[in-house]
Amino acid sequence: MPSGWEDTYGFGNTNNTEISDGKATEWSPSGGGFGCNDSGSNGCKPRQRTEWICTLSDCGTRNFGHRTECFKCSEPKGDAVDVASEFTGGSRTRANDWICTNSSCSGRNFGNRSECFKCHEPKGDAEDAPADLNDGPKPRQRTQWTCTSSSCSAKNFGNRTECFKCSEPKGDAVDVPSDSAGASRTRANDWICTNSSCSVKNFGSRTECFKCQEPKGDAEDAPEESDGPKPRQRTEWICLSSNCGANNFGNRTACFKCSEPKGDAVDVPHVSVGGIRPNDWICTHSGCSARNYGSRTECFRCEQPRGDAKDELGAHVPEDKPKESYIPPEADEDEIFTMHIAAGVNFCKLNEIPVTVIGDNIPQPIKSFADAGIQQFVLDNIGRSGYEVPTSIQKNAIPIVSAGRDLMACAQTGSGKTAAFLIPIINALLSDEQELSVGRPHVLIISPTRELVTQIYYEAKKFAAGSYLKCCQIYGGTVSSHQSANLGRGCHILVATPGRLLDFVDRSYIDFRGIRFAVLDEADRMLDMGFQESVEKIMNHPTMVPTGTRQTLMFSATFAEDVKTLAAKYLHEYLFLTIGVVGGACQDVEQIIYEVPKFEKRDKLNEILNAEDPSGTIIFVATKRTADFLATLLSESSHPTTSIHGDRLQSQREQSLRDFKSRKMKILIATSVAARGLDIPNVNHVINYDLPKEIDDYVHRIGRTGRVGNKGKATSFYEPEQDSQIAGDLIKILQGAGQTVPDFLTHSGATSQDFGGNDGVEELW
Numbered sequence: 001m002p003s004g005w006e007d008t009y010g011f012g013n014t015n016n017t018e019i020s021d022g023k024a025t026e027w028s029p030s031g032g033g034f035g036c037n038d039s040g041s042n043g044c045k046p047r048q049r050t051e052w053i054c055t056l057s058d059c060g061t062r063n064f065g066h067r068t069e070c071f072k073c074s075e076p077k078g079d080a081v082d083v084a085s086e087f088t089g090g091s092r093t094r095a096n097d098w099i100c101t102n103s104s105c106s107g108r109n110f111g112n113r114s115e116c117f118k119c120h121e122p123k124g125d126a127e128d129a130p131a132d133l134n135d136g137p138k139p140r141q142r143t144q145w146t147c148t149s150s151s152c153s154a155k156n157f158g159n160r161t162e163c164f165k166c167s168e169p170k171g172d173a174v175d176v177p178s179d180s181a182g183a184s185r186t187r188a189n190d191w192i193c194t195n196s197s198c199s200v201k202n203f204g205s206r207t208e209c210f211k212c213q214e215p216k217g218d219a220e221d222a223p224e225e226s227d228g229p230k231p232r233q234r235t236e237w238i239c240l241s242s243n244c245g246a247n248n249f250g251n252r253t254a255c256f257k258c259s260e261p262k263g264d265a266v267d268v269p270h271v272s273v274g275g276i277r278p279n280d281w282i283c284t285h286s287g288c289s290a291r292n293y294g295s296r297t298e299c300f301r302c303e304q305p306r307g308d309a310k311d312e313l314g315a316h317v318p319e320d321k322p323k324e325s326y327i328p329p330e331a332d333e334d335e336i337f338t339m340h341i342a343a344g345v346n347f348c349k350l351n352e353i354p355v356t357v358i359g360d361n362i363p364q365p366i367k368s369f370a371d372a373g374i375q376q377f378v379l380d381n382i383g384r385s386g387y388e389v390p391t392s393i394q395k396n397a398i399p400i401v402s403a404g405r406d407l408m409a410c411a412q413t414g415s416g417k418t419a420a421f422l423i424p425i426i427n428a429l430l431s432d433e434q435e436l437s438v439g440r441p442h443v444l445i446i447s448p449t450r451e452l453v454t455q456i457y458y459e460a461k462k463f464a465a466g467s468y469l470k471c472c473q474i475y476g477g478t479v480s481s482h483q484s485a486n487l488g489r490g491c492h493i494l495v496a497t498p499g500r501l502l503d504f505v506d507r508s509y510i511d512f513r514g515i516r517f518a519v520l521d522e523a524d525r526m527l528d529m530g531f532q533e534s535v536e537k538i539m540n541h542p543t544m545v546p547t548g549t550r551q552t553l554m555f556s557a558t559f560a561e562d563v564k565t566l567a568a569k570y571l572h573e574y575l576f577l578t579i580g581v582v583g584g585a586c587q588d589v590e591q592i593i594y595e596v597p598k599f600e601k602r603d604k605l606n607e608i609l610n611a612e613d614p615s616g617t618i619i620f621v622a623t624k625r626t627a628d629f630l631a632t633l634l635s636e637s638s639h640p641t642t643s644i645h646g647d648r649l650q651s652q653r654e655q656s657l658r659d660f661k662s663r664k665m666k667i668l669i670a671t672s673v674a675a676r677g678l679d680i681p682n683v684n685h686v687i688n689y690d691l692p693k694e695i696d697d698y699v700h701r702i703g704r705t706g707r708v709g710n711k712g713k714a715t716s717f718y719e720p721e722q723d724s725q726i727a728g729d730l731i732k733i734l735q736g737a738g739q740t741v742p743d744f745l746t747h748s749g750a751t752s753q754d755f756g757g758n759d760g761v762e763e764l765w
């Protein structure tokens, strides 16, 4: 027998089944036993028990008098009044009921509850509901305050110190009588977060935004009684590009969105939400691009260091920009042997390209690596690298270098020039062991970019693997003490960028007394403006072994005539080796040129990227700013994109290359810093969003695809106003590689006779 039931008559009742609705048959002490609630002809007695009505307005269920809580909704009986069982019911209010003051709840609660049974809002100062109130929430008779966070605005009890919903402190939000409709209110010192993607209202005492953690900075107070952020009292101008029309901050000189110059756009006073503070900077970490307040040293969102991110308004970061202490990770030996591009279908065709060698006593080319008198374990390393037969440049350059000759060599991009000088050098060092003194490398290889230094360094380690030869790399953007410590452990082969190298020479960490081989990779670039002075200093350094005693080797895919003349002074009785045409583009690269006006480039790019899987696409642009802009834009679309340019931290540059190589990022946006030498597998497509100014740059850029016999594709946007000076050279390059010359180029007024960027090509074609 259930508890609460009494078997007065000793029937041992088992039929007094659960009363599901408070009306079923039950035992009645006064009614003389069990009965039913049918008072009709069958003789059942009317209900004579006490009962109470659940006072929860949504429930109202009738309960036995002895129940302490409602059998249906579990609301405590509280002081619901017992009534005779013939009471026909009706919703009743208990004397101490209170109505939840959370306006989106308003549940009726029993008086002894301290928080709402429904939404857990504290009772606070909710007043008792009137005893005769049946349904509906009791009018609020308390004080309350409205959360001043504009994205919240919840009503709060007067005694709360912070918003029950968003935890924003009450601050000086004003208590108002509870019958207020509760509009959003502004506290006297509220400020609006100036991060334009946030813009929430913050209490005046906060030093950073409660929502996005952006520092208050110089955010202004929000106007009182205003719901939204304070109107901006700045001037601004509208981008005149019809495709854009973005609002720009008054002191911008170019549109933040499409880079269109401000031109004669007129400054107008403007009221808008959000906005750009004068010292804001945009995070350059790919995939983030959050706007940050100027005083931050790292991005509030992704926590990447600010690095050398420029001020959003175009002002440059002061000179004391943060530097990073970056030590590049070192790849292990197994990994090094995976770092190459597998030969493609047209590999054999590379051998059909005509070879020219100018000079005296030309050594015979080799037919195979085994022909070259190379030591077995170097041969093993060559095999382990996946090389079966030498490429044309290797067939010709290896015997020249092995014969002790100086060499200027020109062969198309991706034809294996690196191995063409490294293999004979390593073989020579191993064949004629000389004592190694610390800080006196035997081989110096200089290259224009940091990433290329690393690439050559690993190639050298690869062919020297298993030998006693030590390879080192030094380049900027990294911790120099780490590099000098490596040098201190001995160095046969040193690969370096000129700047860091000279720094080490100045500090007497290095001298050139031991140099047997000096190599300029991308030699025409090294002898061009920017590097020329440094190369001069290195080659003419008092400790440098003189021309004729050392061996000097220069390699590139392009050699302008004036560079050839300049180079000659560092060479001794050299041979000039050419595979194919000096400065010619790789024939395995399909070249497509579209005429695209400046403001249609973005649409054209989207069209191309959406037409097929863009995995393995490098997009070259003219400026670092465009690189950041495009990387941000594409990252926001469905294409994971990263970028590499000179304003990024070295760690970021290398990470972006790793991400691109591993396919974590499908697209790499790059300035010309990545135009030369980089050997990245599976680059399917190179897009020149902006054409370079020099045709040689074009040749190197498109040479990132279609390497070592693989097919590649290069698409370029030709912008008539900008690119007319390259048109003639472009026609020549297209013709030389058997590509279609588009009509607009032919009609641009340029002819292949205008080919001015590379006299050497003119001469040999």
Ligand SMILES: Nc1ncnc2c1ncn2[C@@H]1O[C@H](COP(=O)(O)OP(=O)(O)OP(=O)(O)O)[C@@H](O)[C@H]1O
Residues within 6 Å of the ligand: 339, 340, 341, 342, 343, 386, 387, 388, 389, 390, 391, 394, 411, 412, 413, 414, 415, 416, 417, 418, 419, 556, 557, 676, 677, 678, 679, 703, 707, 708
């Ligand atoms: N004999 C060979 N057989 C197969 N693959 C080779 C051979 N020689 C070089 N390679 C591979 O070809 C790719 C291109 O070589 P490398 O980077 O030396 O070209 P490059 O001529 O220096 O190009 P760039 O002008 O762009 O600097 C590399 O992945 C390299 O490992």
